Amino acid sequence: MRTEIPDATLATDRGNRANAILRTCVHCGMCNATCPTYQVRGDELDGPRGRIYLIKGLLESGEANAVARTHLDRCLTCRACETTCPSGVRYGELAEIGREVLEEQRPSRSLLRLLLLGIVPKPGLLAPLVAMARPFRRLLPRRLRRLLEPPPRHRPLPARGRVLLMQGCVQRVVTPEVNAHLAGLLQARDMAPFVSDAEECCGGLALHAGRTAAARSIMRRNVAQLPVDDVDVIISTASGCGVTLKDYRRVLGDEAATRFADKVRDVAEALAGFDFQKNAVHGREVGTVAWHPPCTLQHGQRVTGLVEKILTSTGYQLVPVADQHLCCGSAGSYSLLQPDMATELKERKTAALTRHNPDVIATANIGCQTHLADAVGVPVVHWLELLR
Ligand code: SF4
Numbered sequence: 001m002r003t004e005i006p007d008a009t010l011a012t013d014r015g016n017r018a019n020a021i022l023r024t025c026v027h028c029g030m031c032n033a034t035c036p037t038y039q040v041r042g043d044e045l046d047g048p049r050g051r052i053y054l055i056k057g058l059l060e061s062g063e064a065n066a067v068a069r070t071h072l073d074r075c076l077t078c079r080a081c082e083t084t085c086p087s088g089v090r091y092g093e094l095a096e097i098g099r100e101v102l103e104e105q106r107p108s109r110s111l112l113r114l115l116l117l118g119i120v121p122k123p124g125l126l127a128p129l130v131a132m133a134r135p136f137r138r139l140l141p142r143r144l145r146r147l148l149e150p151p152p153r154h155r156p157l158p159a160r161g162r163v164l165l166m167q168g169c170v171q172r173v174v175t176p177e178v179n180a181h182l183a184g185l186l187q188a189r190d191m192a193p194f195v196s197d198a199e200e201c202c203g204g205l206a207l208h209a210g211r212t213a214a215a216r217s218i219m220r221r222n223v224a225q226l227p228v229d230d231v232d233v234i235i236s237t238a239s240g241c242g243v244t245l246k247d248y249r250r251v252l253g254d255e256a257a258t259r260f261a262d263k264v265r266d267v268a269e270a271l272a273g274f275d276f277q278k279n280a281v282h283g284r285e286v287g288t289v290a291w292h293p294p295c296t297l298q299h300g301q302r303v304t305g306l307v308e309k310i311l312t313s314t315g316y317q318l319v320p321v322a323d324q325h326l327c328c329g330s331a332g333s334y335s336l337l338q339p340d341m342a343t344e345l346k347e348r349k350t351a352a353l354t355r356h357n358p359d360v361i362a363t364a365n366i367g368c369q370t371h372l373a374d375a376v377g378v379p380v381v382h383w384l385e386l387l388r
């Protein structure tokens with residue numbers, strides 16, 4: 001793709017990166033075929049190719065506009081387009097730059113977005129708010145209700161060992177039992193997980209909202225404060241956090257961030273090679289599982305096939321699920337900020353997941369889990385809960 005970005009913009013790090021990415025796009029449009037928002041709306045500007053042109057326009061003109069804001073806000077950042085693209089266009093990084101420019105020139109005025117950015121990354125604030133709202137959860141919209149279900153009692157995580165377990169802002173408040181369950185699985189395999197009070201949000205929420213400077217500060221604090229040199233591996237049970245933690249090298253670009261990112265593994269990568277037994281879910285034996293790979297796992301981290309392998313070798317039968325590459329509509333705060341599109345995508349996803357009547361639906365990210373949980377009549381669990 002030809003670009004005419006002004007020299008002053010090209011002289012900046014982001015201008016230079018954006019230009020290099022734009023030039024790899026051959027505008028073939030193949031990415032549109034796997035873009036969930038393009039499938040729903042059929043509008044070129046709601047597909048990756050159209051959004052790439054909008055970002056190109058932003059950088060060439062230096063002026064943010066409402067059209068770009070609308071269509072970039074509607075993008076899920078699921079990165080299915082990256083997996084499809086034959087030219088290797090790094091759409092996720094380009095969208096991040098586009099959002100950064102928009103946020104500088106036309107900052108979002110959404111009160112909900114500001115609230116989410118202010119509260120969700122701070123478990124110290126989120127946990128008491130969730131506890132206060134829990135008694136009133138039946139009065140709230142369905143999409144919020146699952147977030148407020150009281151978690152089952154769990155054992156506290158041990159504070160020792162060489163596996164740093166990142167608890168995640170939402171994960172630790174809404175389904176802390178998943179982290180506790182992982183700790184048990186690791187301990188039974190001679191690994192000793194521990195958590196750190198110094199853990200902050202991974203920075204993903206700010207990064208995807210175009211607040212790159214804020215995201216970088218959070219990331220730098222994590223790199224500086226967490227005991228990276230004392231551990232062999234850093235694991236997150238939420239693939240949405242994991243994809244951002246692995247990205248610290250690209251976003252921060254220094255040696256300490258590289259050392260940090262090199263140690264991050266998705267939990268499937270950490271557990272591959274071990275044997276497990278089946279675990280009952282809500283006291284019931286499970287035979288068939290519909291697996292929903294989060295976009296952050298399959299397109300972001302490019303971890304594919306591992307969970308399936310672990311589950312089948314544990315004795316589960318995975319039912320076929322159509323269009324597994326498509327986002328369920330959760331996408332971080334997207335389901336709250338773009339409820340219509342999120343609901344449409346959820347309905348399509350739940351139809352595909354329940355078609356063969358599975359005993360459970362399993363996924364790997366707290367966002368997908370809570371988003372899907374209120375829409376289907378079968379339990380939606382983190383896949384780790386299926387292992388014993
Ligand atoms: S598939 Fe890749 S090269 Fe083709 S239009 Fe999409 S981003 Fe550009």
Ligand code: SF4
Pocket residue numbers: 034035036037038046047048051074075076077078079080081082091
């Ligand atoms: S990230 Fe997802 S929603 Fe956004 S353009 Fe790519 S495929 Fe479409």
